[in-house]
Amino acid sequence: MREFYADLHIHIGRTSTGKSVKITAARDLTFENIAKECAERKGIALAGIVDCGSPAVIEDIDALVASGEMVELPGGGLRYRETTTVLLGCELETVEEDGAASHHVSYFPTREQLKVFVGFLRRLVTNLDLSSQRCRVPARQLLRMARTAGGVFMPAHAFTPHKSPYGRCVSRLGEMFGEDGLDRLAAVELGLSADSYLADRIAELAPLTLLSNSDAHSLPKIAREYNVLWLEEATMAEVLLALQRSGGRKVVANYGLDPRLGKYHRTFCLDCEEIAPVEPPALSCPRCGGTHIVKGVLDRIAEIADYPEPRPPQHRPPYHYQVPLQFLPGVGAVTLGKLLNRFGTEMRVLHEASPDDLRLVVGTKLAELIIEAREGTLPLLAGGGGRYGKAVSDASDTQVSMGW
Ligand SMILES: [Zn+2]
Numbered sequence: 001m002r003e004f005y006a007d008l009h010i011h012i013g014r015t016s017t018g019k020s021v022k023i024t025a026a027r028d029l030t031f032e033n034i035a036k037e038c039a040e041r042k043g044i045a046l047a048g049i050v051d052c053g054s055p056a057v058i059e060d061i062d063a064l065v066a067s068g069e070m071v072e073l074p075g076g077g078l079r080y081r082e083t084t085t086v087l088l089g090c091e092l093e094t095v096e097e098d099g100a101a102s103h104h105v106s107y108f109p110t111r112e113q114l115k116v117f118v119g120f121l122r123r124l125v126t127n128l129d130l131s132s133q134r135c136r137v138p139a140r141q142l143l144r145m146a147r148t149a150g151g152v153f154m155p156a157h158a159f160t161p162h163k164s165p166y167g168r169c170v171s172r173l174g175e176m177f178g179e180d181g182l183d184r185l186a187a188v189e190l191g192l193s194a195d196s197y198l199a200d201r202i203a204e205l206a207p208l209t210l211l212s213n214s215d216a217h218s219l220p221k222i223a224r225e226y227n228v229l230w231l232e233e234a235t236m237a238e239v240l241l242a243l244q245r246s247g248g249r250k251v252v253a254n255y256g257l258d259p260r261l262g263k264y265h266r267t268f269c270l271d272c273e274e275i276a277p278v279e280p281p282a283l284s285c286p287r288c289g290g291t292h293i294v295k296g297v298l299d300r301i302a303e304i305a306d307y308p309e310p311r312p313p314q315h316r317p318p319y320h321y322q323v324p325l326q327f328l329p330g331v332g333a334v335t336l337g338k339l340l341n342r343f344g345t346e347m348r349v350l351h352e353a354s355p356d357d358l359r360l361v362v363g364t365k366l367a368e369l370i371i372e373a374r375e376g377t378l379p380l381l382a383g384g385g386g387r388y389g390k391a392v393s394d395a396s397d398t399q400v401s402m403g404w
C-alpha cells in the first residue's frame, strides 16, 4: 500500500458548453479541467467533485467516458489518464423541521448509482442543474436516500456559521441523525475554519473519521486543504475502507490551513465590523454588547464542547498546518511555473522538494518562505465574519493576503 493525496470537495463552475453550475465559481472550473489540474499540476490522486448531480454535468461525464478520456473503475470512481481518480459527489442543502439549513456531500461509486440518486432528487430540488441546491428534506432523510442509491454521506464543513450542522442546526450530530445514525456517516468534513484538535473537544466525533477538503471554487484553490490516504489503489472502494479504518486502509494525515486563517474562525460583530478580541466563546460583541454577529467557529466549538482541551481518539491522524504556495508573496504564475517544471506537481513541492533544491530554483528567500509555509510556521492573524486571516511573513516583511 502507499500514500495518495485526496481532495474530496471541489465545485464545478461551468459545463463544457458554458452552462452555469456554480454561478460564483470560475468559468474554467469544468469537470474535465478539474481532473486535468489535479493530474498535471496539483498531484491530487483522488478528486471528489461535488456538483455531479447536475444533469448538465452528467452529460459531460457521460461524454468523457464515451470518448475514452475517462474510464469507470470496477472499484468505483472514474480514472483520468492513469493519474487521478474522480469520485462522483453531490453537495446539497437540507432543511430541518425548524427551518435550519446545512450542507452535506454524498458520493457514488458509479454513474448508474449517481443517476438513481438524482432521480430521487427531482421532486425535491427546484433547480437541479445548479450547485448545492436546497433539497426539501431533513439531513437524516437525505442520508437514507444516498445510501439507498448505493452511495455514502458526509456532513460538509461541519462547523461554519452558515449552512452547517453544528454552526446552524444542532449542538450534537446525534440530534440530527439519531444516536445510531452517526455510524452511518462516512466521515465528517472539518471546513476551513476548523481542525481535528478543535473537533476532538466534542465527544461524539471520536469514532468518526475527519476530512479536510478545499471546497474549491476555482482551479488554484484545489488542494488548499487535502488528506493523505493509505490505500492499495485509488478507487472509491479503497477510500471507503480508509474512512472506516478497515483492512489497514486509513487517513494518515490531514493538511489544511491553520484554522485561524479561515474566514469564520472568530466571532465578528456586523455593527462594529470587528472581530471579538476576547477569550472564546464570544456569543455577543464585547464592544457594543450586541448580538448582530457572525459567530466564529472557535466560539461555537467553545460553546458546545464537551472538553476544554482536545481528547483525540487513538486512531486520529495528525493535522498539519500548511499555507498553499500560490498565496505566498513572490510566488506568482512565473515562479509556480518554475517550481512545477522542476518538481512536477504542487504536492511534490510541498512534500518532497529538499530545501537545497528549492533554493536552486527560486532563491534563498523564497525557499525559506515555502519551507515555513509547508511546515505551518508562518506567523498569523485570525480571520472572522467572512474575512480570511493573514499570514505575516518575517522573510519578506509583507502580509500574505488569504483573500481567495
Ligand atoms: Zn457547502
Ligand SMILES: [Zn+2]
Residues within 6 Å of the ligand: 009, 011, 050, 091, 132, 156, 215
Ligand atoms: Zn461546497
